[in-house]
Amino acid sequence: xxxxxxxxxxxxxxxxxxxxxxxxxxxxxxxxxxxxxxxxxxxxxxxxxxxxxxxxxxxxxxxxxxxxxxxxxxxxxxxxxxxxxxxxxxxxxxxxxxxxxxxxxxxxxxxxxxxxxxxxxxxxxxxxxxxxxxxxxxxxxxxxxxxxxxxxxxxxxxxxxxxxxxxxxxxxxxxxxxxxxxxxxxxxxxxxxxxxxxxxxxxxxxxxxxxxxxxxxxxxxxxxxxxxxxxxxxxxxxxxxxxxxxxxxxxxxxxxxxxxxxxxxxxxxxxxxxxxxxxxxxxxxxxxxxxxxxxxxxxxxxxxxxxxxxxxxxxxxxxxxxxxxxxxxxxxxxxxxxxxxxxxxxxxxxxxxxxxxxxxxxxxxxxxxxxxxxxxxxxxxxxxxxxxxxxxxxxxxxxxxxxxxxxxxxxxxxxxxxxxxxxxxxxxxxxxxxxxxxxxxxxxxxxxxxxxxxxxxxxxxxxxxxxxxxxxxxxxxxxxxxxxxxxxxxxxxxxxxxxxxxxxxxxxxxxxxxxxxxxxxxxxxxxxxxxxxxxxxxxxxxxxxxxxxxxxxxxxxxxxxxxxxxxxxxxxxxxxxxxxxxxxxxxxxxxxxxxxxxxxxxxxxxxxxxxxxxxxxxxxxxxxxxxxxxxxxxxxxxxxxxxxxxxxxxxxxxx
Numbered sequence: 250x251x252x253x254x255x256x257x258x259x260x261x262x263x264x265x266x267x268x269x270x271x272x273x274x275x276x277x278x279x280x281x282x283x284x285x286x287x288x289x290x291x292x293x294x295x296x297x298x299x300x301x302x303x304x305x306x307x308x309x310x311x312x313x314x315x316x317x318x319x320x321x322x323x324x325x326x327x328x329x330x331x332x333x334x335x336x337x338x339x340x341x342x343x344x345x346x347x348x349x350x351x352x353x354x355x356x357x358x359x360x361x362x363x364x365x366x367x368x369x370x371x372x373x374x375x376x377x378x379x380x381x382x383x384x385x386x387x388x389x390x391x392x393x394x395x396x397x398x399x400x401x402x403x404x405x406x407x408x409x410x411x412x413x414x415x416x417x418x419x420x421x422x423x424x425x426x427x428x429x430x431x432x433x434x435x436x437x438x439x440x441x442x443x444x445x446x447x448x449x450x451x452x453x454x455x456x457x458x459x460x461x462x463x464x465x466x467x468x469x470x471x472x473x474x475x476x477x478x479x480x481x482x483x484x485x486x487x488x489x490x491x492x493x494x495x496x497x498x499x500x501x502x503x504x505x506x507x508x509x510x511x512x513x514x515x516x517x518x519x520x521x522x523x524x525x526x527x528x529x530x531x532x533x534x535x536x537x538x539x540x541x542x543x544x545x546x547x548x549x550x551x552x553x554x555x556x557x558x559x560x561x562x563x564x565x566x567x568x569x570x571x572x573x574x575x576x577x578x579x580x581x582x583x584x585x586x587x588x589x590x591x592x593x594x595x596x597x598x599x600x601x602x603x604x605x606x607x608x609x610x611x612x613x614x615x616x617x618x619x620x621x622x623x624x625x626x627x628x629x630x631x632x633x634x635x636x637x638x639x640x641x642x643x644x645x646x647x648x649x650x651x652x653x654x655x656x657x658x659x660x661x662x663x664x665x666x667x668x669x670x671x672x673x674x675x676x677x678x679x680x681x682x683x684x685x686x687x688x689x690x691x692x693x694x695x696x697x698x699x700x701x702x703x704x705x706x707x708x709x710x711x712x713x714x715x716x717x718x719x720x721x722x723x724x725x726x727x728x729x730x731x732x733x734x735x736x737x738x739x740x741x742x743x744x745x746x747x748x749x750x751x752x753x754x755x756x757x758x759x760x761x762x763x764x765x766x767x768x769x770x771x772x773x774x775x776x777x778x779x780x781x782x783x784x785x786x787x788x789x790x791x792x793x794x795x796x797x798x799x800x801x802x803x804x805x806x807x808x809x810x811x812x813x814x815x816x817x818x819x820x821x822x823x824x825x826x827x828x829x830x831x832x833x834x835x836x837x838x839x840x841x842x843x844x845x846x847x848x849x850x851x852x853x854x855x856x857x858x859x860x861x862x863x864x865x866x867x868x869x870x871x872x873x874x875x876x877x878x879x880x881x882x883x884x885x886x887x888x889x890x891x892x893x894x895x896x897x898x899x900x901x902x903x904x
Contacts, residue, residue, distance in 0.1 A: 281533030397507030461489035472496030535564030
């Protein structure tokens with residue numbers, strides 16, 4: 250396809266953005282308004298006009314999105330697009346670090362994930378009583394939030410849990426111990442990966458020039474999801490590269506991770522010479538669906554200044570279905586799905602949006618009872634499951650012999666080896682960087698069998714063949730894992746290894762393999778092969794951006810749920826809850842069913858609370874925007890009333 254053909258498929262606003270002169274731009278693209286298509290067209294236009302593909306860096310938030318953008322540019326331009334790079338922020342920074350590890354002070358460092366962080370925080374926390382220090386998970390959350398938002402520890406505690414202020418000194422000590430352990434063991438956590446690159450660019454013009462020298466244009470997708478730390482990565486480059494950012498401030502829903510929609514709202518202030526463009530023509534939904542979402546954000550005290558218009562025209566009004574409890578709600582959804590399927594609809598034309606995996610369990614149970622095939626998106630990450638982490642620990646220690654956490658996990662798989670024995674050996678390995686020296690230390694300890702040591706040696710020999718290394722690790726560890734998980738669905742767990750092996754086959758280094766799927770985890774559901782792709786999708790709202798379906802069920806839009814009770818008291822958090830609902834309401838193409846109920850688990854703690862009911866987003870929803878119904882199970886609605894007996898005495902209980 251020629252560039253002219255590609256541009257002819259864009260509307261006027263999209264084409265203006267894609268073909269604008271080489272200057273900074275913030276493109277505010279409403280839901281379903283073709284932002285991905287616009288960023289693809291922008292990259293293709295730049296390449297067509299003689300910008301080298303290698304000089305363009307596209308930044309996204311998922312590996313899948315990055316891959317899709319590059320694939321689609323290549324489908325339009327062919328070989329002319331070879332060398333175009335798209336990656337997540339973390340993968341981009343990790344690539345810079347691997348290109349020049351000494352420049353960033355990260356030579357021979359290993360990336361660790363959240364579970365590894367929790368293990369280190371547990372050690373740093375020690376055996377302090379809960380009244381003195383929060384648990385490791387909360388310490389980790391506070392630490393990460395402070396780094397991503399560039400706030401002080403005091404400001405972060407005040408934001409996340411003011412009651413911890415009196416323990417700030419102890420919390421600071423635990424965090425310093427965590428950082429010391431990371432340095433000693435050459436670990437990089439998620440935040441380090443961004444922070445070390447940002448700091449070096451902020452502090453050194455030479456490094457700033459070196460990074461900018463690789464990229465003439467930086468195209469950023471989902472700008473509303475960036476946090477202050479990610480802005481620190483972009484800010485030093487605005488004088489040397491051209492920023493083209495696309496996002497929707499009304500879809501910023503990751504504030505709990507530090508994302509700041511002001512990176513969109515304040516773009517013009519930060520980059521005064523930038524152009525601001527808008528995309529408001531929606532290609533996804535019928536107008537009646539958009540009318541509800543437009544009404545929702547129009548009622549915000551924030552100025553989003555957008556109104557989506559449906560290119561596809563008019564359709565059916567959304568349905569607002571009321572239920573007394575979650576079981577009636579789930580049963581009705583299942584029955585509605587069956588009715589639609591019996592009338593010729595495919596299962597995969599339907600999406601059910603839930604707030605969390607936990608909140609979707611009743612619906613899952615109902616679908617299982619009715620034998621409705623489904624896939625849950627936003628569930629388990631493949632490399633985070635215990636059995637996969639056990640195998641990956643062996644590959645990790647081969648890639649970095651000073652990886653203390655990997656050694657301890659691997660050694661404790663073997664009979665007779667407990668945490669103390671494993672820890673004692675690892676302490677003796679402190680500072681040892683060569684695998685041969687580590688193996689000699691193992692040999693000198695009688696508690697470790699020859700098999701334990703030999704398996705490490707075998708996998709180490711295949712460190713440059715990731716697939717074979719993984720195969721050898723599986724072969725050696727299977728008897729141990731089979732015994733460990735014999736009562737925990739071992740046959741199902743074994744199938745995961747086939748999926749991991751498939752991923753391993755696409756990599757040339759163990760370190761690269763580990764890093765890619767730690768930085769951008771892959772879900773089991775993404776890789777599982779099934780006999781049919783015709784399945785209902787259950788998805789968490791926070792996983793739903795970029796998805797769509799002809800028919801969407803937006804579940805439990807109840808008082809106390811939107812906004813959730815825990816957000817009450819904070820205007821910022823209430824408005825983020827409004828954006829969460831906006832994302833959910835903009836997924837449907839043809840039909841949208843909104844459910845709500847009186848027993849909502851989100852609002853149960855404060856059911857009937859004045860604050861909860863006053864803040865409810867649908868309080869003043871115009872009746873003309875939806876078709877409202879009240880649903881009850883047939884056995885209740887059609888059962889005749891019972892015959893009464895003698896009047897009950899309604900006096901005082903004297904017992």
